Amino acid sequence: MFIVKLKILVLAAVFCAGSAGLSSGYELWEGFDGPFIWSVATWDNAGVSVVPSDEHTTVGETALKFSFERASDSRKAICMLEKVMDWSEIEGMKLDIYNDTGRYVSLAISITTGDEWEWYESRGIRLDRGWNKDVTFDLTDNSYKAERSNWRHRLNIENLDSVLRVSYLFWGAEGDIYMDNIRLKGYKKADTVQIGEIRMLDCFDYEHTEWLLADWSARAESLELCQDFVSEGSQSLKLTAKNATEEDKATFCIEQEMDWSGASVLYMDVYSPHHVPVKINAAISTGEDWIWYESPDITIGQGWNKDVAIDLNADNFKSEATNWRYAASLEGKEEVQMLSINLMGPPPEGLTGSVYIDNIRLGIE
Numbered sequence: 001m002f003i004v005k006l007k008i009l010v011l012a013a014v015f016c017a018g019s020a021g022l023s024s025g026y027e028l029w030e031g032f033d034g035p036f037i038w039s040v041a042t043w044d045n046a047g048v049s050v051v052p053s054d055e056h057t058t059v060g061e062t063a064l065k066f067s068f069e070r071a072s073d074s075r076k077a078i079c080m081l082e083k084v085m086d087w088s089e090i091e092g093m094k095l096d097i098y099n100d101t102g103r104y105v106s107l108a109i110s111i112t113t114g115d116e117w118e119w120y121e122s123r124g125i126r127l128d129r130g131w132n133k134d135v136t137f138d139l140t141d142n143s144y145k146a147e148r149s150n151w152r153h154r155l156n157i158e159n160l161d162s163v164l165r166v167s168y169l170f171w172g173a174e175g176d177i178y179m180d181n182i183r184l185k186g187y188k189k190a191d192t193v194q195i196g197e198i199r200m201l202d203c204f205d206y207e208h209t210e211w212l213l214a215d216w217s218a219r220a221e222s223l224e225l226c227q228d229f230v231s232e233g234s235q236s237l238k239l240t241a242k243n244a245t246e247e248d249k250a251t252f253c254i255e256q257e258m259d260w261s262g263a264s265v266l267y268m269d270v271y272s273p274h275h276v277p278v279k280i281n282a283a284i285s286t287g288e289d290w291i292w293y294e295s296p297d298i299t300i301g302q303g304w305n306k307d308v309a310i311d312l313n314a315d316n317f318k319s320e321a322t323n324w325r326y327a328a329s330l331e332g333k334e335e336v337q338m339l340s341i342n343l344m345g346p347p348p349e350g351l352t353g354s355v356y357i358d359n360i361r362l363g364i365e
Contacts, residue, residue, distance in 0.1 A: 025091075025185045025186060026092070026094055026183035026184065026185050026187075027183060027184060027187040027188070027189060028059065028181065028182075028183055028189075029093075029182050029183060029184040029187050030081075030182040031059045031060040031062070031180065031181060031182075032052055032060070032062040032063055032064050032179075032180060033060040033061060033062045036052050036279075036296070036297060036298065036299050037081060037082075037083070037296035037297060037316065037326055038050050038064055038079060038080070038081050039079065039080060039081075039082075040066075040078070040079055040080075041078035041079065041080050041167065044075070045071075045075065045076055045077055045078040046068045046069050046070065046071035046072075046075050046076060046077035046078075046171075046174075047066065047067075047068045047077045047078055047079055048067045048068050048069055048077075049065075049066075049067045049346075049347075050064060050065070050066050050067075050079045051064075051065050051277065051299075051346070052064065052065070052277065052299050053065035053178060055178060056098035056100070056178035056180070057178075057180050058096040058133070058180045058181045059096075059180055059181040060180075062180075063098075063178045063179060063180035064079070064178065064179045064180065065176055065177075065178055066079045066168070066170070066176065066177045066178075066179065067175070067176050068170060068174060068175070068177075069174050070173075070174040071170055071171040071172065071173065071174060072171055072172070073106075073171050073172075075171075076108075076169040076170060076171045077169070077170045077171065078167050078168070078169050078170075079167070079168050080165055080166065080167040080168070081165065081166050082164065082165045082325050082326055082327070083163075083164075083165075083315075083316055083325075083326050083327060084162070084163070084164060084315060084325075084327040085163040085164075086160075086161050086162070086163070087111075087139070087160040087161070087163045087184070088160050088161040089186040089187075089188070090139055090160065090184050090185065090186045090187060091138070091139055091140050091185040091186050092136060092137060092138050092139055092140070092184070092185035092186075093109065093136070093137045093139060093182065093183070093184055093185070094134050094135065094136050094137075094181075094182070094183045094185075095134075095135050095179055095180070095181060095182040095183070096131070096132070096133050096134065096135070096179070096180050096181045097127055097131075097132045097135055097177060097178065097179055097180075098130065098131055098132070098177070098178040099127045099128065099129050099130060099131075099132060099177060100175055100176040100177065100178065101129070101173035101174060101175030101176065101177070102129060102173070102175065103129065103172065103173040103175075104126055104127065104128065104129065104172060104173070105126075105127045105170055105171070105172045105173045105177065106124040106125065106126055106127070106170065106171050106172045107124060107125050107126075107127050107135065107168065107169065107170055108121055108122045108123065108124045108125070108168075108169045109121070109122050109137050109166070109167065109168055109169070110122070110165075110166075110167040110169060111139070111144075111157050111160070111163055111165075111166060111167075112163070112164050112165035112166075112167070113157065113158060113159035113160060113162055113163050113164060114158065114159035114162050114164075115162070117164060117165075118146055118147070118148075118158070118159070119146055119147070120144040120145070120146050120155065120157045120158075121144060121145050121146070121169070122137055122143065122144055122153075123143055123153055124171075125137075139157060139160070140156070141156070142154055142155060142156045144156065144157055164325075164327070195264065195265065195363040195364065195365065196364055196365055197363075197364040198267075198361050198362070198363060198364070199263075199361060199362045199364055200359075200360075200361055201258075201339075201360040201361060201362060202237075202254075202360045203232045203233040203235075203358060203359055203360075204225055204233065204235045204236055204237045204358060205233040205234055205235050206225075206235075208225075209223070209224075209225055209237065210254050210255075210256065211223055211237060211252055211253065211254045212252070212253055212254065212255070213251075213252060214251035214252065214253045214340060216251070217249065217250055217251035217252075218248070219241050219242055219243060219244035219245075219248055219249060219250035219251075219350070220239075220240075220241060220244075220250040220251055220252055220343075221240045221241060221242045221250070222238075222240045223237060223238065223239050223240065223252055224237075224238050225237060225238070226238045226356070228356060229271035229304075229356040229358070230358055231269040231271075231304070231306065231358045231359045232269070232358055232359035233358075233359075235358075236271070236356045236357065236358035237356065237357050237358065238354050238355075238356050239252050239341065239343060239354060239355050239356070239357065240353065240354045241343050241344075241345075241350075241351045241352065241353065241354075241355070242352050243349060243350040243351070243352055244343050244344045244345055244350045244351040244352075245344050245345065245347055245348075245350035245351075246279070246297070246344050246347075248350070249342040249343065249344045250342065250343045250344070250351065251283075251340050251341070251342050251343075252340065252341045252343075253338050253339065253340040253341070254338065254339050255337065255338045256337075256338070256339075257335070257336070257337060258336040258337075258339075259333075259334050259335070259336070260284075260312070260333040260334065260336050260362060261333055261334040262333075262364045262365055263312055263333060263362040263363065263364055263365075264311070264312050264313050264363055264364070264365045265309050265310065265311060265312060265362070265363035266282055266284075266309070266310040266312055266360070266361075266362060266363075267307050267308065267309055267310075267359070267360070267361040267362070267363060268308050268357050268358070268359060268360045268361070269304065269305070269306050269307065269308065269357065269358045269359040270300050270304075270305045270308050270355060270356070270357050271303065271304050271305070271355070271356040271357075271358075272300050272301065272302055272303065272305065272355050272356075273302065273353070273354070273355075274302060274345070274351070274353060274355075275302050276345065276346055277299045277300070277301060277345075277346065278299070278300050278343065278344070278345055278351055278355060279297040279298065279299055279300070279343070279344045279345070280297070280298055280300055280308070280341065280342065280343055280344075280355070281294060281295045281296060281297045281298060281310075281341075281342045282294075282295045282310050282339065282340065282341055282342070283295070283338075283339075283340040283342060284312075284330060284333075284336055284338075284339060284340075285336070285337045285338040285339075285340070286330070286331060286332030286333065286335055286336050286337060287331070287332040287335050287337070288335075290337050290338065291319060291320075291321075291331070291332065292319055292320070293317040293318075293319050293328060293330045293331075294317060294318050294319070294342070295310045295316075295317055296316055296317075296326055297344070298310070300355075309363075312330050312333065313329075313330075314329075314330075315327065315328065315329045316328075317329065317330055341357065343355055
C-alpha cells in the first residue's frame with residue numbers, strides 16, 4: 001500500500017511540474033487598459049461592434065466587448081488588431097473569455113504575417129457558456145491553415161518576425177463575448193521611458209487662442225476658451241463636435257512650427273461630460289511635406305481623464321506610407337508643423353456636444 005501511494009505521489013508531482021512548465025513564461029500583452037485600437041474586421045463578417053468594457057474583467061479595469069449577429073462557420077464574427085509586431089520569440093498565447101451568448105461558441109485565431117499578408121488560421125476551440133480562463137493557442141505547431149495549404153490545417157506560421165494583424169474568429173451563436181488578459185509566451189515588455197523634463201505646450205491662459213477648426217472637418221462645430229473644467233491655470237479649451245464618428249471625426253488644430261526633439265510622450269487632461277465613451281486621438285504633421293501621423297484612439301470616460309498619454313516613440317501611428325495602418329513611427333519631431341486633436345463618439349449618432357482639454361505637455365527623455 002505504501003508503494004502504491006508513493007507512486008501516486010510521484011506521478012502527481014510530475015504532473016504538477018509539467019503543468020507549471022506549460023503555464024510559465026507568459027507575460028501580459030494586452031489588458032485593454034491602454035490605447036484601444038481594436039476593431040471589427042473591415043471585410044464582410046458577422047461582427048457588429050468592439051468597445052472597451054468594465055464588465056467581466058480579469059486583469060486591470062477594462063475588457064474588450066465584442067458584439068456580433070448570428071455567426072456561422074461560413075460567416076464568422078471577427079475582431080482584430082492591426083499593428084506591425086515582431087513575434088519571432090513568441091511560442092504561445094493565453095487569454096480569458098467570458099461567453100455571454102448563452103450557447104457554446106467556437107473560437108479560432110488568425111495571425112497575418114509578411115509582405116503578402118498571409119493569413120494563418122488555427123483550429124477552432126469550443127468555449128463554454130460563462131467563463132473560459134486560460135484559453136490557449138500554440139503558435140509553434142503545424143496545425144494552421146492558409147491559402148497555400150488549400151485551407152488544410154498542416155502549416156507552421158511563417159514570418160512571425162513580421163506580424164501585421166491578429167484576429168479572433170467566433171461562430172456558432174450571436175451576442176456578446178468579453179476578452180481580457182491576453183498573454184504571450186516569450187513576450188518581453190518594452191522598457192519604461194524615463195521622463196526627465198515636462199514642457200508645457202498649452203494651458204490656454206490667454207485672451208485669444210490660435211487653435212482652429214480644421215477646414216476639412218465638417219464635424220468640428222466650434223471652439224472657445226472657457227473657465228469651465230480647468231486642470232491647470234484659469235482656462236481650458238472647449239471643443240464642440242456634431243455627429244462626429246470614427247469615419248468622420250471632428251478635428252481641431254494649431255498650425256505652428258515646433259521643435260519636439262527628445263519628446264517621448266504627449267500628455268493632456270481631458271474632461272468629458274458625456275455618459276457614453278468618447279474617443280480622442282492626436283495627429284502630428286511634420287516636415288516640409290506636413291506628413292500626417294495619427295495616434296491610436298484613446299477612450300475617455302465621463303468626468304476627468306488626467307494625464308491622457310500618447311507615446312511618441314511607439315510604432316503604432318498611422319500614415320499614408322503605411323496605407324493608414326497603425327504601423328508607423330513618428331518621424332520629424334524636430335520639425336512639427338501642426339498638432340491636431342480628433343474627437344469621435346459611438347455609432348450611429350457619434351459625438352454631439354463638448355469636450356474640454358487643458359494642460360497639454362511634452363514629456364522629454
